[in-house]
Amino acid sequence: MSKIGNAIYEIHHMETIASRDQWVNLIHPLVKFILTIAYTVTVVSFQKYDIIGLAGMFFYPLAMFILSDLSFTDCGRRLRVVLPLVCIIGVFNPFFDKTPVVIGNIHCTTGILSMITLMMKGVFTVLASYLLIATTSIEKLCYAFRLLHIPKILVTQILLTYRYITVLLEEVNRITQAYSLRAPKQKGVHFKVWGSLSGQLLLRSMDRATVVYESMTLRGYNGEFQYMESKIRWRWQDTVFLLVWLGLIMLFRKIPVILAIGNLCGGLIG
Incomplete structure (x- = not known):
């Protein structure tokens, strides 16, 4: 499967x-x-040297992966490009912040602590975003945006952009496959036909996009999501889920869970 075909498959999957x-x-x-949003803001609010407190915030993505029956392996494979980029953010901190510090019996610098903290923050926020996307369709997300009174034109732009990305990739896949069949011994697309193929891609993707939009309007879409109200209703389970997790996030922000577990285990062993 080509890279474009694999990208289309991942979106549909x-x-x-x-x-x-x-x-x-x-x-x-x-x-x-x-x-x-609450989890992301809480993770970012930790001080740059507070590794122990920040480590306890891993409980949310871990619990959600288990409850959602999602695979860590699949998540790592899909985010294999994003996660390294996130981790590069603080890679230069050890070179600028060289103040020595001792944690337990480990000697290091505050630059290393801030680097690890930044990496953890990036990884945790990316995992939280992945969990949101993996458990909520784009239509439901846009419906939630409208409930927050985000402008209709912006929500429509997000929805149609997501939909038309797939349309564009499918057209690119068809054009490249047709070209490879007509030039089987050539690697890639020759630069002399880039202009004509780009024009064909534009025209075909516009035609497909028109068909997609007309199909949406025939199904009752007019920029609002009234049709979702009959499918999605606020239940008491939603209230309990929200309050419990908000309470746990606030609790884990105030209490260094890793340190508390370590002290508990040490006390039991002692």
Whole structure:
């Protein structure tokens, strides 16, 4: 499978995962969006040297992966490009912040601590975003945006951009396959035909995009999501889910869970 075909497959596969009947997928999208924002803000709020306190925030993505029946392996494979880029953010901190510090019996510098903290923050926020996308379809997310009174034109732009990315990739895949069949011994697309192929891609993707939009309007879409109200309703389970997780996030922000568990285990062993 080509890279373009693999990208199309991954998009459709993520939509399939988000549309499952897992009970986490059925939680109101606004609840999951609020939790993702609250978790992200909480993770970012930790001080740059507070590794122990920040490590306890891994409980949220870990629990959500288990509850959602999602695979860490698949997540790592899909985020294999994003996660290294996130980790590069603080890679130069050890060269600028060389103040020595001792943690237990480990000697290091504050630059190393800030580097690890930045990496952890990036990884945790990316995992939280992945969990939101993997358990909530794009239509439900846009419905949650409208409930927050985000402008209709912006929400429509997000929805159609997501939809038209797949349309564009499918057209690129067809054009490149047709070209490779007509030039089987040539690697890639010759630069002399880049202009004509780009024009064909533009015209064909515009035609397909028109068909997609007309199909959406025939199904009742007019920029609002009234048709989702009959499918998605706020239940008491959503309220409990939201309050419990918000309480746990605030609790784990105040209490260094890793240190508390270590002290407890040490006390039991002693």
